[in-house]
Amino acid sequence: MATYAIHFSPTGTTRFCLRTICLDLDERFSEISLNPSVARRKTYSFLPGDLVVIGFPVYGGRLPSLPESLTTYLQGNGANACCLVTYGNRAYEDALLELSDLCTASGFTVIAGGAFIGQHTFSPQIATNRPDIQDIRALLSFSAAIREKQKNGSSTVPLLPGNRPYREWNPMPVAPQPNENCIECGACAEACPVDAISREAHYIATDPIRCLDCYACVKACPTEGRSIIAPPFQKKIADLTAMLQGVRREPEWFL
Template structure:
């Protein structure tokens, strides 16, 4: 089976979950990177017999707005879709419900959904090391069950948790800034999913455009971008109660 792996993963956690599932489901993977700014997503067209795995992180219980916009540009043309939301061990709230609605508008038929945990992209002590070996085993088990449903030509839509209207979208969170170690190599500007960093002067960024995805922090070869340490510590304390207890991956069939 061939899988179209449609993924928005600024820091790699969502992609890791998507890869575990895709590799267990199929022997051929066609990647579609929703973080890329130079792709004409309207040109991505699937067919009725195709299968797509659509994976996004949960940002405060919602699909990242830019990911939703780019996903809606795709032409699903009736392809089956496996939805995946990845969260940092707090909660994913309305992410799967919103992803289901977005994928449906793009022409996909939702047949399965997965919620999985990965390291929190900002407060990294939460979900650290995940997906771990236990998660991977569980996700592979989910893949077997999803594959069985697809092979049985069962196109029934699963009951997916979430509310409509969705929870209010959060404003921009912590904004990474360049430190004195910045050599203005431009990697962060080239890789930013929304073009918030000035390529001519990477120490400058548009705070109104930034989505706090932490891609610039993750890709900087000089570790020269970071968020304010005091604010990070405060957010860590605020999340401690919600994030400390280990959450488990879930599947909806």
């Protein structure tokens, strides 16, 4: 039996959570990052008896609207899957159920699901410095529960929260743009998981339709040379910060 961590993690929080779980389950685990678009054009096949921990961030209560469906590049073949989502302290709504459905459609047997909290992508004042030590303890408790379930040979499908049809989410058509600090180094284009930043236009032109607003480009910039300055977006973040600052959501998991 092999253990795998498969994650889409533009700013690193989901990867951190999966690595914490998988290191506890099996120090020899294999890691697959789905961040580069080329990685989502490959095929990954697994065997019955494998354990695959799959993680995505939550955007607006849903999974990221990537152009490639998980069902096109993952072949479960009966392998066990643990689904994990990370969110910025507001709500994960239908995202965990959506990920479980996609894993089932890809041929996995879903045996566990969990939702964990990370510092909000757009506001460091929301869930500041999370995952923290309490979250790490929760991640290790989740991995212990997964281990015990596997030891008992159980493959019951957990009842996960969420609704079908999934909630509609229409992100604002805005995207991070360069500011006066931009040095045209190209780090933003390298980090973008959906190739939304034009390399031909000195990394200035960003496709707002293709952009996920994942902030990978903002986090990767060495000079703080990218930001979203659209007033409606800034107001939305200010309102969200006012609503969630000081609120602490706790991890949840289901087996």
